[in-house]
Amino acid sequence: MKDSSAPEKLPVHVGLIMDGNGRWAKKRRMPRSFGHNAGMNAMIKLAEHAQSLGVKYLTVYTLSTENLSRPKEELEALFGLFRSYFSKNVKKLYKQNAAVKIVGDLSPLPDDVVKLLKDGESGSPVGAEFTLIFAINYGSRPEILRAVNLAVERGEKVDEKSFGALLFTSGVPDPDLIIRTGGEIRLSNFLTYQAAYAELYFTDVLFPDFDGKEFDKAIADYAKRDRRFGKV
Numbered sequence: 001m002k003d004s005s006a007p008e009k010l011p012v013h014v015g016l017i018m019d020g021n022g023r024w025a026k027k028r029r030m031p032r033s034f035g036h037n038a039g040m041n042a043m044i045k046l047a048e049h050a051q052s053l054g055v056k057y058l059t060v061y062t063l064s065t066e067n068l069s070r071p072k073e074e075l076e077a078l079f080g081l082f083r084s085y086f087s088k089n090v091k092k093l094y095k096q097n098a099a100v101k102i103v104g105d106l107s108p109l110p111d112d113v114v115k116l117l118k119d120g121e122s123g124s125p126v127g128a129e130f131t132l133i134f135a136i137n138y139g140s141r142p143e144i145l146r147a148v149n150l151a152v153e154r155g156e157k158v159d160e161k162s163f164g165a166l167l168f169t170s171g172v173p174d175p176d177l178i179i180r181t182g183g184e185i186r187l188s189n190f191l192t193y194q195a196a197y198a199e200l201y202f203t204d205v206l207f208p209d210f211d212g213k214e215f216d217k218a219i220a221d222y223a224k225r226d227r228r229f230g231k232v
């Protein structure tokens with residue numbers, strides 16, 4: 001259900017780089033996995049909030065291709081969160097008329113996790129009003145190279161439309177706004193092709209503390225921007 005207090009100029013698609021879980025945990029003298037767990041809870045609330053505002057797509061950078069080289073213990077903790085989210089929480093999302101989509105190369109992930117992720121996607125309601133997109137083992141460069149190789153294999157010349165259809169994000173409109181928490185000012189291989197005209201918003205807030213109010217600040221900032229798409 002759309003909240004009647006929603007701002008007028010609302011992004012259709014928001015990308016979210018959820019950075020700062022490790023530092024949030026460190027401040028509390030807790031292991032990094034504690035921060036990721038808090039990050040997951042923050043993400044669940046934010047997805048509900050974004051949907052209530054009328055945002056149509058939220059892409060969350062859950063695991064980058066580079067993150068796959070993190071210590072085994074940390075990766076196992078993240079896979080544990082995927083297991084718990086995709087076997088329990090995802091059903092609540094469906095009930096709220098929201099769908100799940102996965103972007104990224106799932107092949108190096110444990111088989112049971114891949115199955116849960118794929119079931120999460122295929123069990124989604126058709127024609128949902130909101131889609132939560134998980135970028136998992138995702139990186140823009142591998143995504144672009146994969147699309148180029150697919151086009152080469154098919155002997156096809158591509159244009160923007162046909163190339164877009166070869167990306168993991170096929171069928172999803174380009175992000176209007178990308179938010180990065182945790183103080184770094186870069187995109188880190190996240191939706192770089194799709195973000196050609198995205199507005200960027202950076203905040204020092206560590207991801208587990210990034211709540212609905214912080215999200216609203218980003219949306220209000222976005223609403224003030226003059227998006228000319230290269231025109232005058």
Ligand code: FPP
Pocket residue numbers: 018019020021022023024032036037039040043061062063064067081082085086182
């Ligand atoms: C970056 O922060 C965050 C990640 C690599 C993982 C993000 C994952 C979640 C929020 C959990 C989501 C889980 C599900 C199932 C949706 P960092 O750890 O690099 O933080 P740091 O820069 O402070 O070390």
